[in-house]
Amino acid sequence: MSSCSCNSSAPGSGSSSSAPAATSTGTCTALTITSQTVATSPTDRARTRIGVGEEVTLTASPGPATWTVSGGGTVSPASGTTTTYTAGDAAGTVTITGTGTGCTGTITFTVVEPSNWTMARDTALGIKHTLNRPDCGFKGIFWVHPNDVNFYRVEIREQDSLAVATGAYTVFTTTPTLHGNYAGGFSAWLILNRHDPAKGSSITGRDTIYSGDPGSGATGAAPPFTTGTMHFSIVFQWKVGSGSPHTFSAVRQEHEIIADGHCESRKGGHTQRTMYTDATSSY
Numbered sequence: 001m002s003s004c005s006c007n008s009s010a011p012g013s014g015s016s017s018s019a020p021a022a023t024s025t026g027t028c029t030a031l032t033i034t035s036q037t038v039a040t041s042p043t044d045r046a047r048t049r050i051g052v053g054e055e056v057t058l059t060a061s062p063g064p065a066t067w068t069v070s071g072g073g074t075v076s077p078a079s080g081t082t083t084t085y086t087a088g089d090a091a092g093t094v095t096i097t098g099t100g101t102g103c104t105g106t107i108t109f110t111v112v113e114p115s116n117w118t119m120a121r122d123t124a125l126g127i128k129h130t131l132n133r134p135d136c137g138f139k140g141i142f143w144v145h146p147n148d149v150n151f152y153r154v155e156i157r158e159q160d161s162l163a164v165a166t167g168a169y170t171v172f173t174t175t176p177t178l179h180g181n182y183a184g185g186f187s188a189w190l191i192l193n194r195h196d197p198a199k200g201s202s203i204t205g206r207d208t209i210y211s212g213d214p215g216s217g218a219t220g221a222a223p224p225f226t227t228g229t230m231h232f233s234i235v236f237q238w239k240v241g242s243g244s245p246h247t248f249s250a251v252r253q254e255h256e257i258i259a260d261g262h263c264e265s266r267k268g269g270h271t272q273r274t275m276y277t278d279a280t281s282s283y
Helices: 168-172
Strands: 005-010 022-027 032-037 049-051 055-061 065-070 074-076 082-086 092-099 104-112 116-121 137-145 154-159 164-167 194-196 200-202 207-210 228-240 251-257 262-267 270-275
Touching: 032 104, 055 092, 055 104, 065 074, 116 270, 137 154, 137 262, 137 270, 164 168, 168 228, 168 251, 207 262
Parallel strands: 049 104
Antiparallel strands: 005 022, 032 055, 055 082, 065 092, 074 082, 092 104, 116 137, 137 200, 137 207, 154 228, 164 228, 194 200, 228 251, 251 262, 262 270
16 A cells, blocks of 8 residues: 655745745545455465465555556556456566556565475275285375465476386386376376365366286285385476476375285375285275
C-alpha cells in the first residue's frame, strides 16, 4: 500500500494577486491492493508466497488502476479494478504496481519452484507379495514440495532409466531393462492436479513400485536365499505450460533380496518390506 501527496495553492491572505502563493499539503486517498489466490488449497488465500504458474486475483481500492509487473509473470487485463496475476516458471521476488488517479499501491509476491519430490504408499491399496517368495511391491503417491504453495499448473514427466542389478536380480538385466520403456525416452506429461497442505502437490494416478520375482532358479526355494539388488536412477522433469523443462535431482528406486527371506522396495523416502512367509497379497 502506498500514498501520495497532493499540492494545492491559494492566494496569501491580504496579498495581491501577484504575490507568491502559499502552499498547503494534503494526502491523497491511498490505493490499496488485496489479493486472493485462485487455488483454494492451501486455505490461506491471501498468502503472498506462491508456486510457479499460480494465479492470483488482485483488486485495487479505489479502482480502477493500471497494472504493471516487475520480476516476472503477467497481469491480465492491464487496467481495471481487478486483474489476475499469473506467476512465471522461475523463482523470484515479484512486485506488482497498481496506479490509480494520482496514487499508486504495490504488492510483492515470492514465487517458488518445485524443490523435490517424495513417494508415499497408498494405504488404501494392498502390498504385492507372493507366499514363500522374496518379492515385494506397493502403489505409491507422488508428492511435489514445498507444501505451502499449489503447483496445479505444473506438469511432470519421467525420463526413462536402465536397471542396474547384482546377484539374483541379474536375470532381469541379461538384456537392457528400462524402467518405463517410454517412446522417445520420456513418459507423457502429467498435471499436478491435486494438493494437500500437509503433503504437497500430486497427480491423480499411482506409481507401481515392484521388485519382480527372479524365480527360484535365481534365488533358491528357501532361506538362505541368494541375495540381490536392483536400482533405477529416477529422473523427473517439470514445466509450466509451454515453458522449458526443469530437472529434479535423481532419486533411486531400489529393490533388495535379503538372505533370510526379506524383500525391500524403496522409492522417494518410502520403504516397503515383506517376509517370504507373509501371505500372498496384491494391490
